[in-house]
Amino acid sequence: MSDINYEYLNDVHYNFTSPLEDDTFFSLIPERNIPEFYSPIIDEENGLCIGYLNKGLSDLYDIYDYNGQYVTKMELPLEHPWIDPLDLVFAAALIYKAFRFGLFSFKAITQRGFFVEFESLLGDGIMNILRGRLNAGLSPEALKFTPKAAQHMKEPARYVPVYIQEKALRYGRRMPDLLRKSDLKTARYEIGIRRSRYNKNLGSYENKDYTLEVIVDERTWTITHFAYKD
Numbered sequence: 001m002s003d004i005n006y007e008y009l010n011d012v013h014y015n016f017t018s019p020l021e022d023d024t025f026f027s028l029i030p031e032r033n034i035p036e037f038y039s040p041i042i043d044e045e046n047g048l049c050i051g052y053l054n055k056g057l058s059d060l061y062d063i064y065d066y067n068g069q070y071v072t073k074m075e076l077p078l079e080h081p082w083i084d085p086l087d088l089v090f091a092a093a094l095i096y097k098a099f100r101f102g103l104f105s106f107k108a109i110t111q112r113g114f115f116v117e118f119e120s121l122l123g124d125g126i127m128n129i130l131r132g133r134l135n136a137g138l139s140p141e142a143l144k145f146t147p148k149a150a151q152h153m154k155e156p157a158r159y160v161p162v163y164i165q166e167k168a169l170r171y172g173r174r175m176p177d178l179l180r181k182s183d184l185k186t187a188r189y190e191i192g193i194r195r196s197r198y199n200k201n202l203g204s205y206e207n208k209d210y211t212l213e214v215i216v217d218e219r220t221w222t223i224t225h226f227a228y229k230d
Contacts, residue, residue, distance in 0.1 A: 021156070024047065025049050025195075026194065027194045028067065029193065031068055032067065037054065038052045040196070046162070048161040048164065050131060051071070065129075065133045071129055134163055144220060149226060169189050169214060172190050172214070185218065187218055189213070191212050193211075194207055194208070194209050196208075211229055
């Protein structure tokens with residue numbers, strides 16, 4: 001469930017966690033094509049794709065960042081007896097859960113729809129690279145939300161990761177807010193995004209592209225409204 005930190009309510013700073021189900025996540029549409037049979041690497045706390053992995057010609061996997069840029073190769077730690085490498089090649093999401101005691105904790109969705117968990121030291125540097133590339137630019141922690149906009153972040157049908165909203169403000173199309181409903185000097189930004197859900201019956205992802213609209217007061221970088229639509 002979504003968790004809002006009300007400690008900073010007066011300053012309209014919030015901490016959000018994703019209210020989405022485990023098999024649903026958001027991503028920016030990669031500028032570069034990634035291989036057809038890929039597995040998204042998902043930050044579970046934010047419901048956000050931070051990169052992709054793809055099985056190469058050997059036992060190594062190719063790693064790409066959120067934008068489809070090649071990063072490096074790595075060997076997945078498949079020591080867990082429930083993890084079938086073929087599941088990961090053709091279907092799985094690799095879900096980043098937490099960083100604990102020097103270990104990255106992961107959860108994988110297998111092709112049969114099972115969730116398995118494992119930990120790895122091997123992914124340390126790679127995960128930092130993927131998250132670092134996503135964090136480049138305006139810090140998402142610097143963004144503020146009005147109470148009404150923050151309330152929508154608790155709703156699975158309205159939630160959009162803060163990292164994606166930040167990218168809309170940095171790289172999206174800027175235009176006047178013609179429907180301005182307050183005295184704030186707000187601007188409107190739009191960017192293409194993707195919402196994905198894993199279909200257990202088909203053994204594949206159902207991807208749907210949307211246009212994300214973000215209304216922001218540029219004087220304080222306070223988001224007053226956001227919504228995605230066809």
